[in-house]
Amino acid sequence: MLNNITNKKTVEICFSPKLFPYILTKNNYIIVIVDILRATTSICAAFDNNVQEIIPVAKPENAKKYKGTGYLIAAERDGKKLDFADFGNSPFYFRKKQVRGKTIVYSTTNGTNAIECSKHYGTIVIGSFLNIKALSDWLIKQNKNVVILCSGWKDKFNLEDSVFAGALAEDLLNNKNFKSDCDSVTAALDIWLLAKNNLLEYIEKSSHRHRLKKMVLDDVLEYCFTLNSTNVIPILKGNALIDCSKI
Amino acid sequence: MLNNITNKKTVEICFSPKLFPYILTKNNYIIVIVDILRATTSICAAFDNNVQEIIPVAKPENAKKYKGTGYLIAAERDGKKLDFADFGNSPFYFRKKQVRGKTIVYSTTNGTNAIECSKHYGTIVIGSFLNIKALSDWLIKQNKNVVILCSGWKDKFNLEDSVFAGALAEDLLNNKNFKSDCDSVTAALDIWLLAKNNLLEYIEKSSHRHRLKKMVLDDVLEYCFTLNSTNVIPILKGNALIDCSKI
Numbered sequence: 001m002l003n004n005i006t007n008k009k010t011v012e013i014c015f016s017p018k019l020f021p022y023i024l025t026k027n028n029y030i031i032v033i034v035d036i037l038r039a040t041t042s043i044c045a046a047f048d049n050n051v052q053e054i055i056p057v058a059k060p061e062n063a064k065k066y067k068g069t070g071y072l073i074a075a076e077r078d079g080k081k082l083d084f085a086d087f088g089n090s091p092f093y094f095r096k097k098q099v100r101g102k103t104i105v106y107s108t109t110n111g112t113n114a115i116e117c118s119k120h121y122g123t124i125v126i127g128s129f130l131n132i133k134a135l136s137d138w139l140i141k142q143n144k145n146v147v148i149l150c151s152g153w154k155d156k157f158n159l160e161d162s163v164f165a166g167a168l169a170e171d172l173l174n175n176k177n178f179k180s181d182c183d184s185v186t187a188a189l190d191i192w193l194l195a196k197n198n199l200l201e202y203i204e205k206s207s208h209r210h211r212l213k214k215m216v217l218d219d220v221l222e223y224c225f226t227l228n229s230t231n232v233i234p235i236l237k238g239n240a241l242i243d244c245s246k247i
Numbered sequence: 248m249l250n251n252i253t254n255k256k257t258v259e260i261c262f263s264p265k266l267f268p269y270i271l272t273k274n275n276y277i278i279v280i281v282d283i284l285r286a287t288t289s290i291c292a293a294f295d296n297n298v299q300e301i302i303p304v305a306k307p308e309n310a311k312k313y314k315g316t317g318y319l320i321a322a323e324r325d326g327k328k329l330d331f332a333d334f335g336n337s338p339f340y341f342r343k344k345q346v347r348g349k350t351i352v353y354s355t356t357n358g359t360n361a362i363e364c365s366k367h368y369g370t371i372v373i374g375s376f377l378n379i380k381a382l383s384d385w386l387i388k389q390n391k392n393v394v395i396l397c398s399g400w401k402d403k404f405n406l407e408d409s410v411f412a413g414a415l416a417e418d419l420l421n422n423k424n425f426k427s428d429c430d431s432v433t434a435a436l437d438i439w440l441l442a443k444n445n446l447l448e449y450i451e452k453s454s455h456r457h458r459l460k461k462m463v464l465d466d467v468l469e470y471c472f473t474l475n476s477t478n479v480i481p482i483l484k485g486n487a488l489i490d491c492s493k494i
Contacts, residue, residue, distance in 0.1 A: 015404055018265055022402040155269040157262055159430040183406040186452045187438055194437055205433045 010145045011172050013165045013184035016152040017110075017117045023147060023182075029122030030144045032135070032168065035151035036128060036160040037208050038089050039111025041224045042074075043241060044130040045091035047232035051099040053240040054106050058116035063107035072099070075107040079215050082107075090220055103240070110151035115236065118149055124236035127168060129199075129224065134231035134245065136171035146172060148188075159191075159206040160224075163199070166192025199225045257392045258419050260412045260431040263399045264357075264364045270394060270429075276369030277391045279382070279415065282398035283375060283407040284455050285336045286358025288471045289321070290488060291377040292338035294479035298346040300487040301353050305363035310354035319346070322354040326462050329354075337467055350487070357398035362483065365396055371483035374415060376446075376471065381478035381492065383418035393419060406438075406453040407471075410446070413439025446472045 014020050034040055043054055055071070057063040063075045064084045073085045074093065081088030087098075089108050106112060115124055127135050127148070139146055148168055150161035166188030172178045173185075180186075195202035203209050203225060212218040233245040261267050281287055290301055302318070304310040310322045311331045320332045321340065328335030334345075336355050353359060362371055374382050374395070386393055395415055397408035413435030419425045420432075427433075442449035450456050450472060459465040480492040 015262060016266055016269075018269065019263055019403065022263075022265065153430070156266065156429075157431045157434065159433055162430075162434060181454050181457070182403075183400070183409075183452075183454050184404045186406055186454075187404065187409060187434065190441055191434055191437055194441075205430075207428050207430050207433075210428070 008177055008179040009143060011148070011169050011178050011180045011185055012146070012182045013148045013150070013169060013188050015150050015157045015162060015184055016155050017114045017149065018155045020118055020149060027121065028144060029147050030139060030142055031118045031122045031124050032127040032139070032146060032148045033111065033114050033118070033124060033151065034127050034148060034161045034164050035108065035111030035114065036164050036224055037212060038091060038220055038224060039106070039108040039151065040126045041128040041130060041220070042089060042091040042094050043106070043126045043234050044128045044230055044232055046094035046099050046104060047234050047243040048130070048230035049094055049096040049099050050101065051094065052101050052103050053242050054104045054234070055240045056112040056115045057105055057107045058112050060107050063105050066105040072102050072104045074104055077109050079109070079212060079217055090217065091223055092220060110153060114149050114151040119236060122147070126234035126241065127164065129164060129167070129227050130229045131232050132164070132168060132171070133228045134233060136168060138233050139172060140175050140177065143177065146178070153208055158208055160203055160208065162188050163192055163195045163202065166190070167196065255424055255426040256390060258395070258416050258425050258427045258432055259393070259429045260395045260397070260416060260435050262397050262404045262409060262431055263402050264361045264396065265402045267365055267396060274368065275391060276394050277386060277389055278365045278369045278371050279374040279386070279393060279395045280358065280361050280365070280371060280398065281374050281395060281408045281411050282355065282358030282361065283411050283471055284459060285338060285467060285471060286355040286398065287373045288375040288377060288467070289336060289338040289341050290353070290373045290481050291375045291477055291479055293341035293346050293351060294481050294490040295377070295477035296341055296343040296346050297348065298341065299348050299350050300489050301351045301481070302487045303359040303362045304352055304354045305359050307354050310352050313352040319349050319351045321351055324356050326356070326459060326464055337464065338470055339467060357400060361396050361398040366483060369394070373481040373488065374411065376411060376414070376474050377476045378479050379411070379415060379418070380475045381480060383415060385480050385492070386419060387422050387424065390424065393425070400455055405455055407450055407455065409435050410439055410442045410449065413437070414443065
């Protein structure tokens with residue numbers, strides 16, 4: 001019994017990439033990258049539409065170097081597509097006929113930055129509401145400590161990533177092999193409990209939801225907050241994300 | 248009317264000293280330092296008991312230099328009194344007969360670090376549940392942008408500081424001269440709404456509450472979560488905190 005308790009794996013939530021160094025008390029993590037509006041939702045959409053692989057790139061100038069090499073480039077800053085890119089950050093760009101079998105180079109304001117700052121500290125996996133059930137089932141099977149890393153907005157706390165983090169933490173903590181003594185988890189669980197019965201209404205309070213509205217980019221809202229539309233598990237292998245549910 | 252809207256002052260919450268650089272979009276802030284368990288509660292207790300001034304010092308070795316100079320030294324790390332100090336971090340040490348008319352040099356794990364990292368960016372004022380109503384009334388009078396800076400636990404998010412931040416933000420946003428589009432404020436308000444009807448029960452979920460319990464230092468709980476026991480407004484002038492409610 002004691003063995004059972006001490007062998008439990010931890011769940012932690014990190015509300016910003018800038019806080020990531022301060023939660024590193026153990027190694028051999030699985031790190032779930034979260035950027036609900038819109039990078040990690042779009043990555044799940046792309047894999048659901050059979051993209052071959054996605055190369056996340058933190059700096060736009062490094063994404064630009066791939067121009068003309070045969071890769072598709074998706075790149076945005078502050079919500080807007082960059083001029084050299086084939087498309088921006090909406091999951092609606094990542095349709096089957098555009099992405100099937102392709103490699104995409106991808107650079108976004110927050111999500112790819114979160115991957116960059118954490119990728120040397122464990123296995124990187126991509127989370128969104130689209131794949132939340134498949135992801136929690138997969139995480140439970142791995143039997144490792146989990147950090148849910150919210151990309152936030154320019155290194156600040158954001159609401160939509162935190163709500164997702166609470167939802168995923170709830171799934172994990174419902175399994176007896178996980179435990180948490182992390183205050184971020186406690187807070188995110190409470191926010192998720194307030195949000196879960198009407199997620200879209202709750203997300204009306206998010207500042208980024210209104211930022212997207214001003215830019216007429218909020219057509220994605222319902223899509224981004226639809227649960228379990230795919231079973232993909234995008235993980236980072238080398239410099240590229242691949243769908244490990246198909247391996 | 249337009250003028251009225253544009254002149255509204257902002258309320259922001261920063262959940263960790265490490266996130267403070269990322270909220271600095273304006274200057275001329277008032278920065279409310281929060282470390283409910285226990286530094287900012289103890290500072291309010293000390294001023295309520297007529298301490299003359301408190302010199303916050305981030306590094307314990309710098310606090311030690313004051314030894315033998317006639318000042319009282321309060322210093323702790325990880326909840327424990329440091330050996331060179333006259334007393335630790337419990338508000339119960341800061342009683343009238345000990346502190347009246349004295350100068351205290353004060354160094355703590357989280358609270359004095361938060362003062363150190365923010366003191367060059369605006370007016371520093373100390374917040375706790377003990378002085379929350381007096382503080383919100385004072386902040387409303389100042390007519391400046393407010394950042395509520397949670398000290399957290401070793402640069403991580405913590406629950407009790409965030410609950411307080413939500414309570415103070417609620418008071419400010421009930422005043423028509425304040426506005427917020429900060430997701431941290433939205434989340435903290437929601438956490439405060441869940442906590443407010445039974446604050447001590449909610450704080451049972453805080454990891455630091457259990458850390459204090461293990462060290463038999465949790466006798467302070469009820470005191471730290473008692474609202475409006477004092478009207479002191481400790482602000483930083485030069486290198487020392489003084490009570491500006493008496494000026």
